[in-house]
Amino acid sequence: QFPTPIHQWNLPNLPEGTEVWIKRDDLSGMQLSGNxxxxxxxxxxxxxxxxxxxxxxxxxxxxxxxxxxxxxxxxxxxxxxxxxxxxxxxxxxxxxxxxxxxxxxxxxxxxxxxxxxxxxxxxxxxxxxxxxxxxxxxxxxxxxxxxxxSNSLGTWGYIEAVRELEQQIQLSGDVQFDDIVVACGSGGTIAGLALGSKLSSLKAKVHAFSVCDDPEYFYDYVQGLIDGLQSGLDSHDIVSIQNAKGLGYAMNTAEELKFVKDIATATGIVLDPVYSGKGAYAMLKDMADNPSKWKGRKVLFVHTGGLLGLYDKVDQMSSLAGSWRRMDLEESVPRKDGTGKMF
Missing domain, CATH: 3.40.50.1100 (Rossmann fold)
Known part of the structure; x- marks a missing residue:
């Protein structure tokens, strides 16, 4: 279901003048959702x-x-x-x-x-x-x-996504992004975004937060993918990769899961715990630690989907979920049969 929407994301505690927008690749379809x-x-x-x-x-x-x-x-x-x-x-x-x-x-x-x-x-x-x-x-x-x-052929998917993004920006006429941020798990998405941005009119800086393995592994992996497309480019020149794996792939700290819940409550955007949750968590942490790096910039965060993965975290997130109660019904409320009695 392309093109996927873009809208401003009202995240809390951003650096002065910083705007974060979100590319909703989680809405690319239901069974087929995600990047x-x-x-x-x-x-x-x-x-x-x-x-x-x-x-x-x-x-x-x-x-x-x-x-x-x-x-x-x-x-x-x-x-x-x-x-x-x-x-x-x-x-x-x-x-x-x-x-x-x-x-x-x-x-x-x-x-x-x-x-x-x-x-x-x-x-x-x-x-x-x-x-x-x-x-x-x-x-x-x-x-x-x-x-x-994630191979060189699959990388074309996000080169095409950048073309889609270019068209959306041209139609809107008033939003130019300085940075594109995405969570990185297998390398193909960031390779496509980085190469696509380099070859496009966007020229946005691409940031990736790796949720498994270390940044150098992904620099090497991305290099292999773009070499397969004969790009002639160096991966270090087209993407900045930072470590966000925490406890390890598909493993979450209590703080990361609380972040996913808090962002859902504050903004209505449900992140997945494996990719976008860790990516957004690391992005906001970097913004808090290095506000001058992000000050006044327009940032596009790519939501790569993964909602179904939350079901695997039910036990860990049960204490964070919203409260519930049985509705208090006053005795004076008329019952369906008109008797005022409960059955």
Missing amino acids: KVRKLEFLLSDAVAQGADCVITVGGIQSNHCRATAVAAKYLNLDCYLILRTSKLLVDQDPGLVGNLLVERLLGAHIDLVSKEEYGKIGSVALADLLKKRLLEEGRKPYVIPVGG
């Missing part, structure tokens, strides 16, 4: 062009990318095979129907679970290749999509 849709537009087109009858991809147990891939594959009449990473204690158990898993399993996606230890030892590429080999032996025609849809 992964833009990459899948190119990747699944390639799968169809190559005559694939199924796709394989890899991710965490609550991967937004895997859910979006399963949905988009079904739209195109392709079977979907998901290799999902989970804990050693849960790898032999039914993964349940929480969040993204509910959508994937309703769609009939084939799910293979691996432990985090197995994943770390074997790696996502080798795991996908193993499943691809088995499917080929069965006479299938599989197409492998990398983790997060």
